[in-house]
Amino acid sequence: MTTPPLPESSVLRVRLDYTQNDASLAGNRFYIGYTGSAPTAGNCTTLAADIEAAWVASIADLVFEDYALTEVDVLDITTVTGASGQWTGSEAGGSTGTQIPASAASNCEFGIARRYRGGKPRLYWPGPSASNMLDAGHWTTSFVDSLGSGTTAFFAAIAALDIGAMGVLSHVNVSYYDGFTNVTNSSGRTRAAPKYRTSALVEPVQSYIPKAEISSQRRRRVATSY
Numbered sequence: 001m002t003t004p005p006l007p008e009s010s011v012l013r014v015r016l017d018y019t020q021n022d023a024s025l026a027g028n029r030f031y032i033g034y035t036g037s038a039p040t041a042g043n044c045t046t047l048a049a050d051i052e053a054a055w056v057a058s059i060a061d062l063v064f065e066d067y068a069l070t071e072v073d074v075l076d077i078t079t080v081t082g083a084s085g086q087w088t089g090s091e092a093g094g095s096t097g098t099q100i101p102a103s104a105a106s107n108c109e110f111g112i113a114r115r116y117r118g119g120k121p122r123l124y125w126p127g128p129s130a131s132n133m134l135d136a137g138h139w140t141t142s143f144v145d146s147l148g149s150g151t152t153a154f155f156a157a158i159a160a161l162d163i164g165a166m167g168v169l170s171h172v173n174v175s176y177y178d179g180f181t182n183v184t185n186s187s188g189r190t191r192a193a194p195k196y197r198t199s200a201l202v203e204p205v206q207s208y209i210p211k212a213e214i215s216s217q218r219r220r221r222v223a224t225s226y
Contacts, residue, residue, distance in 0.1 A: 008199040010034050010078045017071040024102050026126050031174045036167025043164040044085025048072040052087045054157035058150045063093030067126045097129035107215040108151045111207030112173050121173040124217050138212045148210035175201040
């Protein structure tokens with residue numbers, strides 16, 4: 001298996017992990033660029049805790065109370081030996097009322113300067129309560145507004161942090177692929193396999209576009225025995 005390329009500039013990968021009361025799992029992943037020195041493990045741990053605080057302040061009320069943020073993992077992917085740090089705990093969502101299916105999610109797209117055909121960078125938060133549904137396929141206008149403002153505030157809070165010698169932090173998109181390579185398998189069939197860039201492209205996120213449509217995400221259930 002080909003190793004993914006390193007990013008062209010300094011980048012942290014952030015992973016948010018959630019646990020639902022029925023043991024279903026969910027998660028988010030995004031990238032933060034930095035302009036200064038590589039973070040220490042302690043810097044990453046501090047950043048993870050600050051991201052948890054930003055989530056509580058700006059995102060928790062957009063997420064149904066049955067979900068809890070249980071881990072924030074920060075990893076420096078600038079090199080293959082980058083430091084990492086984690087926050088662990090339990091922060092429940094603040095949206096109360098009637099539960100909707102675990103597969104439902106809210107979707108906020110990331111605006112970048114590059115124009116291309118295909119899927120755009122985005123983030124799927126775990127869904128809120130049923131009171132935020134306009135109909136079977138859409139969120140209410142007020143929830144969509146809150147989704148946009150909350151996501152914007154979340155990343156603005158991260159960008160405002162000053163941790164160690166990491167310098168300026170900013171939300172970025174990381175693109176690993178560019179084009180395709182035709183690959184013929186043992187049966188003789190040819191498929192177009194995505195082709196890695198030489199270095200992963202790092203692009204500033206310029207805006208946040210909340211979607212009115214109710215999105216869907218597959219959830220894997222944790223195996224249990226009784």
